[in-house]
Amino acid sequence: MFPNRTIKAILYATPMDMGGFPIRQPFPSHKAEQIDPFLLLHHAEIKVPSHKPVLQSGVGPHPHRGFSPVSFIFKGGIHHRDSRGNNHVVYAGGTQWMNAGMGMIHSERPPADIHEIGGVQELIQLWVNTPAKNKMDKPSYQPLDANETPEIISQDGLTQIKIIAGELEGVKGPINTLSDVNTFTIKILKGAKYYFTIPATHNAFIYVMDGQIQIIGDSLVDAKYVVSFNQDGAGIAIEAFADTHLFMGTGEPLNEPLAAHGPFVMNTQTEIMEAIRDYQLGKMGVLIEE
Numbered sequence: 239m240f241p242n243r244t245i246k247a248i249l250y251a252t253p254m255d256m257g258g259f260p261i262r263q264p265f266p267s268h269k270a271e272q273i274d275p276f277l278l279l280h281h282a283e284i285k286v287p288s289h290k291p292v293l294q295s296g297v298g299p300h301p302h303r304g305f306s307p308v309s310f311i312f313k314g315g316i317h318h319r320d321s322r323g324n325n326h327v328v329y330a331g332g333t334q335w336m337n338a339g340m341g342m343i344h345s346e347r348p349p350a351d352i353h354e355i356g357g358v359q360e361l362i363q364l365w366v367n368t369p370a371k372n373k374m375d376k377p378s379y380q381p382l383d384a385n386e387t388p389e390i391i392s393q394d395g396l397t398q399i400k401i402i403a404g405e406l407e408g409v410k411g412p413i414n415t416l417s418d419v420n421t422f423t424i425k426i427l428k429g430a431k432y433y434f435t436i437p438a439t440h441n442a443f444i445y446v447m448d449g450q451i452q453i454i455g456d457s458l459v460d461a462k463y464v465v466s467f468n469q470d471g472a473g474i475a476i477e478a479f480a481d482t483h484l485f486m487g488t489g490e491p492l493n494e495p496l497a498a499h500g501p502f503v504m505n506t507q508t509e510i511m512e513a514i515r516d517y518q519l520g521k522m523g524v525l526i527e528e
Contacts, residue, residue: 368503425480431454
């Protein structure tokens with residue numbers, strides 16, 4: 239067995255209200271501002287109201303610049319529309335990876351058939367920072383359906399890993415990223431063990447969505463906690479103490495200055511002021527939902 243990374247911090251996913259939506263946010267927090275290049279993680283499970291149209295539910299049009307807001311969908315679906323003309327629905331097991339680049343307005347609504355498929359949306363939204371040299375690139379949108387997402391099944395059949403971006407054990411995810419990041423969703427059954435090899439220079443974290451795991455040689459970790467790791471080992475060994483769903487992210491830190499204001503993430507306050515001005519001038523486009 240290769241040397242295990244040690245735990246840097248265990249972060250509770252604090253319940254919060256985000257514009258009327260109940261979400262959990264393990265970071266940023268007072269214990270970890272970011273896990274470079276990952277800026278923010280939100281976990282939400284929302285019952286979609288049936289008394290109003292879906293175009294009045296979810297998150298309405300809003301701008302972004304300078305990073306990738308990424309949605310990993312576990313229940314229900316998301317209908318993405320944006321000011322670049324993208325209009326797409328991704329259902330459970332899929333991913334929507336948007337690089338906001340120089341600026342784009344998008345909305346994230348429930349799909350029209352949400353009540354036919356259970357009426358609940360569960361998702362993780364992860365903000366992935368963009369390198370300074372790419373922050374003003376042309377925006378892009380990459381949808382990925384569940385059946386397009388490659389997976390690894392352990393030899394004992396007890397661990398299933400979906401590879402969305404990056405690479406694990408020679409299996410590559412389809413998403414194109416602007417920096418070196420890995421994102422995996424994981425189902426691991428009680429009693430199973432698995433060792434994840436992590437690039438030596440990457441920061442890494444695991445979010446326990448439900449269940450319970452042990453970082454082998456270290457702590458038990460319950461549901462609704464993030465574990466972040468030091469850069470001191472070749473990988474992370476885990477054992478499931480219950481049937482468990484995990485989200486894992488690793489990435490090469492950008493180590494760049496950070497200036498953020500609401501939906502804009504740049505490197506200087508001047509760039510933030512420019513983003514606000516460009517949005518107000520309509521330079522990020524217009525989104526009319528239909």
